[in-house]
Amino acid sequence: MAAPNSATNLELVDDCDRFPYFQTNPEAYERYMNTLYAFQVPPTDPDSPPPTVGLVLPRVAEVLRGLPDWEIDDDALTLTLTGGTDAASRSAIVAQMAAAMRKTGHFQVLAKWRNELYPVYATASAPTTTNHLFDIERAASPLFGIVTYGVHLTGFVRDPDAPHGLKIWVPRRARAKTYGSMLDNTVAGGVATGEEPFETLVREAAEEASLPEPLIRERATAVGTVSYFYIREERAGGETGLMQPECQYAYDIELPPDVVPKPNDDEVEGFYLWTVNEIKAALSRREFKPNCAIVMLDFFVRQGILTIENEPDYVQIVARLHRMIDLPKVR
Amino acid sequence: MAAPNSATNLELVDDCDRFPYFQTNPEAYERYMNTLYAFQVPPTDPDSPPPTVGLVLPRVAEVLRGLPDWEIDDDALTLTLTGGTDAASRSAIVAQMAAAMRKTGHFQVLAKWRNELYPVYATASAPTTTNHLFDIERAASPLFGIVTYGVHLTGFVRDPDAPHGLKIWVPRRARAKTYGSMLDNTVAGGVATGEEPFETLVREAAEEASLPEPLIRERATAVGTVSYFYIREERAGGETGLMQPECQYAYDIELPPDVVPKPNDDEVEGFYLWTVNEIKAALSRREFKPNCAIVMLDFFVRQGILTIENEPDYVQIVARLHRMIDLPKVR
Numbered sequence: 001m002a003a004p005n006s007a008t009n010l011e012l013v014d015d016c017d018r019f020p021y022f023q024t025n026p027e028a029y030e031r032y033m034n035t036l037y038a039f040q041v042p043p044t045d046p047d048s049p050p051p052t053v054g055l056v057l058p059r060v061a062e063v064l065r066g067l068p069d070w071e072i073d074d075d076a077l078t079l080t081l082t083g084g085t086d087a088a089s090r091s092a093i094v095a096q097m098a099a100a101m102r103k104t105g106h107f108q109v110l111a112k113w114r115n116e117l118y119p120v121y122a123t124a125s126a127p128t129t130t131n132h133l134f135d136i137e138r139a140a141s142p143l144f145g146i147v148t149y150g151v152h153l154t155g156f157v158r159d160p161d162a163p164h165g166l167k168i169w170v171p172r173r174a175r176a177k178t179y180g181s182m183l184d185n186t187v188a189g190g191v192a193t194g195e196e197p198f199e200t201l202v203r204e205a206a207e208e209a210s211l212p213e214p215l216i217r218e219r220a221t222a223v224g225t226v227s228y229f230y231i232r233e234e235r236a237g238g239e240t241g242l243m244q245p246e247c248q249y250a251y252d253i254e255l256p257p258d259v260v261p262k263p264n265d266d267e268v269e270g271f272y273l274w275t276v277n278e279i280k281a282a283l284s285r286r287e288f289k290p291n292c293a294i295v296m297l298d299f300f301v302r303q304g305i306l307t308i309e310n311e312p313d314y315v316q317i318v319a320r321l322h323r324m325i326d327l328p329k330v331r
Numbered sequence: 332m333a334a335p336n337s338a339t340n341l342e343l344v345d346d347c348d349r350f351p352y353f354q355t356n357p358e359a360y361e362r363y364m365n366t367l368y369a370f371q372v373p374p375t376d377p378d379s380p381p382p383t384v385g386l387v388l389p390r391v392a393e394v395l396r397g398l399p400d401w402e403i404d405d406d407a408l409t410l411t412l413t414g415g416t417d418a419a420s421r422s423a424i425v426a427q428m429a430a431a432m433r434k435t436g437h438f439q440v441l442a443k444w445r446n447e448l449y450p451v452y453a454t455a456s457a458p459t460t461t462n463h464l465f466d467i468e469r470a471a472s473p474l475f476g477i478v479t480y481g482v483h484l485t486g487f488v489r490d491p492d493a494p495h496g497l498k499i500w501v502p503r504r505a506r507a508k509t510y511g512s513m514l515d516n517t518v519a520g521g522v523a524t525g526e527e528p529f530e531t532l533v534r535e536a537a538e539e540a541s542l543p544e545p546l547i548r549e550r551a552t553a554v555g556t557v558s559y560f561y562i563r564e565e566r567a568g569g570e571t572g573l574m575q576p577e578c579q580y581a582y583d584i585e586l587p588p589d590v591v592p593k594p595n596d597d598e599v600e601g602f603y604l605w606t607v608n609e610i611k612a613a614l615s616r617r618e619f620k621p622n623c624a625i626v627m628l629d630f631f632v633r634q635g636i637l638t639i640e641n642e643p644d645y646v647q648i649v650a651r652l653h654r655m656i657d658l659p660k661v662r
Contacts, residue, residue, distance in 0.1 A: 326354055
């Protein structure tokens with residue numbers, strides 16, 4: 001194993017996509033699945049299995065034991081939201097529960113309360129209105145191991161003299177934030193309930209990088225998703241070991257040389273315009289926030305900077321940057 | 332379900348990525364895994380589990396029962412190549428076995444004998460020299476459900492007047508080939524033993540499309556992989572139901588308007604320069620060879636033609652275009 005300060009690209013993927021795969025490591029996979037409670041909602045069609053919308057640590061599930069609207073089955077390892085009949089009524093129950101949990105002060109992740117709702121879908125790979133089951137306070141989503149969605153933008157400038165013909169705008173996160181002082185993607189943010197991903201991008205680009213709305217609308221291009229199954233560590237803030245599967249909508253933008261991103265809120269300390277080689281060095285020093293590192297790897301793959309000829313783990317890396325994030329059915 | 336002549340993009344993915352996923356359909360997954368024999372090679376390190384290099388139908392495994400160098404365990408559902416100590420000696424045993432199977436005329440897929448070797452790796456997601464276990468005749472690889480590798484190139488021409496600003500060169504396969512008269516990607520071919528993927532691309536681009544070597548070397552860009560788990564159907568030729576997991580190295584090339592691809596062998600009938608809308612219509616008519624359809628979807632994703640805002644199955648499609656193709660460990 002490489003030293004922490006000289007990570008391979010595959011080790012950067014391992015840092016972010018941390019939940020084991022059934023097909024390659026069934027023992028580790030089963031260890032998790034024999035411990036975690038599947039957060040379920042009764043299916044609309046009683047003949048279908050209930051959708052699993054989250055994976056919950058026992059110490060979190062325990063808090064809901066005996067409450068009305070919730071049912072815990074310790075044999076099946078399920079935590080079921082039995083109350084509510086539609087998105088509005090389920091959301092109200094979840095909001096009340098989250099507020100009560102916050103009041104106890106028992107869970108550190110709830111200290112960073114966001115007053116922002118994240119949507120929860122019956123099928124994570126189909127985040128559509130018809131699949132929308134309820135909303136949950138953003139800070140509470142990792143407690144329930146719910147799949148969340150975000151946007152990440154890579155802003156680059158063509159430069160024929162630079163290696164690979166381009167340089168990339170890289171922000172450093174503010175010291176007081178989670179993953180303090182780590183490097184990030186040009187723009188990034190979570191997709192809240194009721195917002196289209198591209199509109200999240202437009203908003204965050206203005207807030208985090210002062211990039212004007214018309215520029216984003218005209219030039220930013222959707223280029224796919226980066227999806228992975230993170231498990232929270234200390235630097236994420238709050239409890240460790242919480243499940244955090246995520247899907248990031250990825251965008252590229254070629255910026256004109258005279259456009260310079262500038263922080264417009266307190267989230268970013270400043271921006272660097274870096275060559276691919278400078279970024280590779282920072283990646284191997286593990287200076288990037290884990291999910292930002294792999295969004296950068298995805299950019300490198302799409303730009304032909306990483307290839308099967310220069311990256312021995314290319315095939316595995318490309319697959320793992322695009323993990324199927326539908327949560328396991330419980331047998 | 333849509334009529335066969337108006338496939339959704341997700342249905343096109345389903346047509347190609349046909350093996351069930353454990354996490355979303357454990358019952359169907361287990362049905363396969365309780366039937367197929369895992370093709371294994373004894374591990375170099377006796378403490379490691381043996382790598383699974385293929386998934387084999389019982390009627391194929393049966394042929395090897397009782398032969399020296401092979402061991403069948405009907406309880407563990409394993410078929411083990413016990414003979415050979417290195418790539419050369421294992422390859423010799425496999426070659427002899429394949430030649431003998433060909434002689435019996437029992438397996439139709441062997442009628443299309445290619446005299447071309449495909450490499451087999453201990454870990455499909457790490458196709459490196461150190462993981463190279465043996466080679467197998469290309470025509471025999473689906474009999475053993477071995478992961479194979481190929482290259483697919485999308486050649487496009489910028490055209491500011493066309494929708495999305497580009498047109499794409501689409502060949503129609505010769506009528507006599509497998510998937511006869513179906514549409515294909517601009518260039519495609521299998522990566523044989525000892526060949527680097529980019530060199531396969533250079534060779535196939537000259538053979539199939541008369542695209543000159545310097546043009547490919549200068550302009551073709553690696554853009555990732557498209558990987559999936561196909562199960563053979565009638566139109567693939569030969570036995571149906573054989574397992575065929577594949578990893579395609581994807582490349583894009585922007586062609587100058589005056590470069591016109593021309594068939595240079597008998598594999599292609601002719602080339603069309605089509606708009607995105609013409610291609611979408613042909614896709615929905617299921618006119619593309621299944622794996623070529625999903626390589627085209629990957630191009631559409633990377634070019635911002637498909638987005639989360641216009642494709643409800645976007646998240647699932649992007650993940651499934653990049654399936655982890657390491658074969659399951661057998662418990």
